[in-house]
Amino acid sequence: MDLADLDIEYRGISSLTHTSGINQLVLSHQSEIEEDNHVPCFFWGNITEPFLTARCLLTLSKVVRSSFTPIPPRLLDPIVSAGTGQLRFEGFSSCNGVYARLDLLEEAIDGEFIASGTTNVDFNEPMLNALNAVKKEEKMILGVGSKNVSVSTEKGTVTEKKVTLPARWIKGLTSVQLYLAGMEEKFSLNRIQIVQLFQSIPKGTTKGEFYLSQRASKFMWSPVESKDAVRFGGIARLRLLDGIATYFQNMTIYQSGGGESVAIVGDLGKMRFTLALSPDNYRGFSGEGNVLENMAVEVPEAWVHAMNSLLKSNEQFDPTMLSVEHDVAFDTMDALTASLSSMGLLGYDLHSRQHYYRRLPFRAERILSLNPRLKNAKKLIDENGVVFITKEPGTIEARVEGTGVKHTVVIKGGLSKCTCDWFTNHQDKRGLCKHILAVKMMRA
Template identity: 65%
Template sequence: MSATDLEIAYTTHSQIQAKNGLQQLVLAHHTEIEEVQNIPCFFWGSMVEPLVVAKCLGTIAKIVRSSYTPVPVKLYDPIVSTGTEQIRFEGFSSCNGIYARLDLLENAVEGEFIASGTTNVDFNEPMLNALNVVKKNEVMVLGVGEKEVKVSTSQGTITEKKVKLPQRWIKGLTSVQVYLADMTEKFELNKLQTIQLLQSIPKGKSLSSFYLSFRANRYQFSPIATANSVYIGGIERLQLLLGLLPYIEKSKIYQAIDGESCAICLYLSHMRFTLALSPANNRGFSGEGNILENMLQDIPLEYIHAVNGLCKANENFNPTLLSIEHAIDFQKMDSLTHSLSAIGLLGFDLHNRQHYYRRLPFKMERILLLNPRLKNAKNLVKNNGIQLIKNNVGDIEAQVTGTDVIHTVIIKNGQAKCTCEWFNQHQTKRGLCKHILAVKIATNP
């Protein structure tokens, strides 16, 4: 197991079992954060719309198990955050190209928020089978946290489970928040428009790239790009949402500034379901690296620990207010925001256009391990691998030591170029290469 793999062990089991006429759902959890390990339960209460919740959780489970690349499918469990009167479930596809989040808002649950926290969720077969038979009018109780009750369901026994969360999974889950923060709203569809659009998704696997456009007074998918159309990479991935069609009230479509990644936010009564797609089936969010340029400035660990101690799960993160109250430079606060996202402490809510705090169950020291390009760039600076030829405002040229070769980096009027193979292959679509990053670090005041 590598240094970035997480060995997740559940001390109890997840369960749905009948008790006094109620269907009780209890999610086992694991965390590396020591200060929350002794909290037995974060939330206990009932779902106002149990059928819709069950369908949404089943959809997340389907997404987690999905893979749109030739690599073997590896199943990894979603995470759940509780606090500020709401609950969030987040998951990532096995291919790392699909991110899903279910937001259960304040009016979606009736119960007690005992403590704020984030846990790993065990979605096993008996759990899924039980969710599939939840009915509209039955009472369903959700408990998030550790319970000392043996797992038993109508489907059988749930055994204790161990999983590994590898670097690629963790990195994708954290970096996708930066992509969400970069998106802007493009379209808003009502209930009928959303249903008609999703029902028009081509069957099976499509070999063409598709775009979402508004033409002839209707929203439609087309392999032809038009003005203001939204690029959909791997349109068959949207088929994962079809199970939610009966419950959708409206939807919003978002697109990243670079025009590649996109997201759809479904509104379902007192819930929101967000699905974000990477640019293509063979491109996972973990390999993009667009976050790296915003992490060049070193942030004192005490800043990160301070935020970690001040905020509660699902609480809105206001960097401007935090900067003013604690006299932190705005530029440094911007870097802090990206660093907090990169290590999993911040998510991004498209609907509210705001970051929110949530504590993922792994340690903050993983930030450099999750971003080897950034680590290599800092090593280049540390080992004097940068020779500045020109260092003027808006005009920088440098030679950077590579493997048996010297690379030339030119940064002019904000546009960066490098002679390395990475840049020739990807340009800046997957973030900057380590040589450009190193030059930016060396010339950053």
């Protein structure tokens, strides 16, 4: 099986039907994790602002159907997490350089949460066309997790279809929240400033980076960096928000510690929309490799199952409280938090500045197959390819097998170096090389 894609088949199809003045939206789901067959869906109820919700879902669909590299658009299916009184829809662009999330808060939904979980959902053309036709005064009933075989719409009957579940967004989920968790708030814009900002975005396909700075109450774009300016690579990607930006009541801009990745959180009253951009068009979140060091400490599968039993989807993840309540050492909990985050089990909410739990719709062991450097590091350890020369507190030197050569790895304090080509070319910009990773895994 090609590790880049997983062929899966939905038990039903997503649809939005119009009956007696009520729009009924049903999202078909798929999961590798066995579910309780007695639970027909995760959530069923009313959407209090159907028009705005429809616009946001269409924007999310625009993200997953877009690509800003030569890779053709092929990711069609966002994921949804239901639990703790809210729904979260997430998705990545086909190039994995754009991450989008729609948070429907408690005020945006009026219904019953039958179960808690995270699944991949099918956004097909008939459902998107119906969403586009939703009016402001209409009612909408949302069901997440239907097992219907087929559904009829106004334009006819939509039959069950087989789709491809791309593994790239699984890798994206294991890295994007690490960027979000390291971001700091830079600017806060009101409604007028938001409109002015989007009107001033350079037209066409612009190359290179642009910098956003504030002068008095006005925000301005410039190709020249200035003090306290926020860098935007691939600025044309902001056009993905054109359909909903005018509805933002306010908007907050965040920037990563390295000053490259950025995120925008738009406040829509009863819901929030987050858009995160990788450093540039050609760099996807899933390719950065910044999660590998956190995965050096292996999490027992029993712990993952225990977390699934203990926490609900969207539940806030408070490591301090979990440590106290379950008598887990703080150091152990820190390692667990990093590992769970790196596996995609934890998302990050910039607005609340907290992690939230996400139930995996895929098996945890798939993470290894999606990270070749991690897999190769484990292979080096299994084949005794790592020999420690110096192993003292604060300083480690090791010889690690390479292709026809032995590489030297030196770890001193928080700095790591290797003599391999990967480290020479990327330094610390694209994550650890397999040699440094193997040494750190043996140390752990």
